[in-house]
Amino acid sequence: MREYGIAEAEGNQGHHPARIALRAPRVAVRVEAATNWQSMFGLAMSMACGVWGGYGFIYIPRGSGNLHPALTRILSAYDPDYLVDAWCTRGEIEAIEPGWHASHIKGWPVGPDESAAWLVDHFIDGELIREDLSDDLGGNLCSPFYEQEGVRPMQVLSTRSEGALHTLTTVLGSTRRATFEVPEGLDPLLTLALGLRVGFPAKPPLPLGRHADGTAERLPHRYVAYVLSTKQERTGLGFDGLTTAWNLTRTGLVPVRRPGPPARPVTVIGSTADDFALAVALDRMYGTTIWVPAEWTEDPDLRWPVQHGYEDLLQAARRSGRPPIVTSISLSEDQLNAAVQAKWPEPIQAWNDQGNTPALDSQPPEFVPAEQLDLHAPSHLACTGDYDLPFTSPTRSDGRGGFEFVLPIPAHTPSSEELRGPQRPFWEVDVEVYPPRMPTGRNLSARALLADDEPYLATVLRSGRDGISFNPMSMLFVSGGATLQQSIAKPNLLDLDYVAGALTWDGVVCWVREARLLLAT
DSSP states (O other), X not given: OEETTEEOOTTOEEEEEEXXXXXXXXXXXXXXXXXXXXXXXXXXXXXXXXXXXXXXXXXXXXXXXXXXXXXXXXXXXXOOSEEEXXXXXXXXXXXXXTTHHHHHSTTOOOSHHHHHHHHHHHXXXXXXXXXXXXXXXXXGGSOOOOOTTSOOOOEEESSSOOTTSOXXXXXXXXXXXXXXXXXXXXXXHHHHHHHHHHOOSSOOOSSTTOOOTTOOOSSOHHHHHHHTOSSTTOSSXXXXXXXXXXXXXXXXXXXXXXXXXXOOOEEEEOOXXXXXXXXXXXXXXXXXXXXXXXXXXXXXGXXXXXXXXXXXXHHHHTTTTSXXXXXXXXXXXXXXXXXXXXXXXXXXXXXXXXXXXXXXXXXXXXXXXXXXXXXXXXXXXXXXXXXXXXXXXXXXXXXXXXXXXXXXXXXXXXXXXXXXXXXXXXXXXXXXXXXXXXXXXXXXXXXXXXXXXXXXXXXXXXXXXXXXXXXXXXXXXXXXXXXXXXXXXXXXXXXXXXXXXXXXETTEEEEEETTEEXXXX
């Protein structure tokens, strides 16, 4: 539509192809980390296990007032559709931190029995604690939704409020149970590591790591070996054929990423909320990631499980042809060196198809600061068979380097038989002009991406990492007997080209800087 920096005249006709993809929502969950972060993260992950696409969610610790630079980059690369807060109930916070109400509410009884009675007498069962969540931690790093008044709605992740995040029961039309249960009474860090791998089919006992009858060992080697494997369906540990909570959230979905070299395997060493959040995000975005709490590297009883985990990293690194990466947020490079060298396996003899001994086995891992990790081409969970749908439409130039699609976006629905039950849209839609033309991640209002002048928006759009993204549920009038296709919004889109200098859309001034359009008002 534009050659050598000259935009076509307004109204010029043409045709342009695009790719349409249906996928699960990408959600970043802000988790309170100031109090017993292990239990708070476990609680948030158990909530996500009841949401379709929840396996792909990432978690951002909040409570310190700022976000570590490594997690800042993660949040920008992940590009969530929704930024939500994980809230807990009064009963949950009292279980995690006994005496919390007595220290926060004047006149609250100190004794545990009296405190429990007050919870029953003075509050509705399951009432959420609505703490002040006014800080915008991470909000300025997302490509957020904007309502007509310019206010970004903040969702809440809890078992009591669904919002735009559809539960498994809503999507699949029935309640299904996982057959892999996380045992009670395990070490809290091991409980979290298992949750990272399999999810929690139900809310874990709070606080995490609470002693339970019948638990003979807090750190069973078979579980440690499982969570330190880069292959999530590792054989030989007695877990084959079991359905996990995360399996259910991936129903009808498949991981998809752009073509490119395979991601290098990463081990994140550290025992803080930031370390765990980094490990979860890298695992969801790239796979082949393991989390090793710092305590495990110092425990002589766990020498062999940790060493086998490092060996597994070496095996996975063969696909990338480079050594694995070791990183951390909480540990220095010297501390990382000590943690790795104490457990790193001796070189082993292995041969490739040509009969040569690869040198990779004897290479130490590469230490990469967490804020310098390569975050190119993250994957996402796409609806199986529905992530490369062609769309070609007549177009009309807008005279400013962009163009509008004359035809509305078709009303695609997931083709998976497992996703045929619902009668309302629940997926996200990406529309990517081919070849790509528009910078990603701009915080533009939805109206800037629409070609029509309707006073009421049928859907809310944003400029995402894979083109224009929107939720297809129509926000206009939909009759009670409407079919699934009739419930879907079909917006007319406007593709905004790269611009030289400043342009104004809807009173918002945009300019080019570092290959990204930034905002000023």
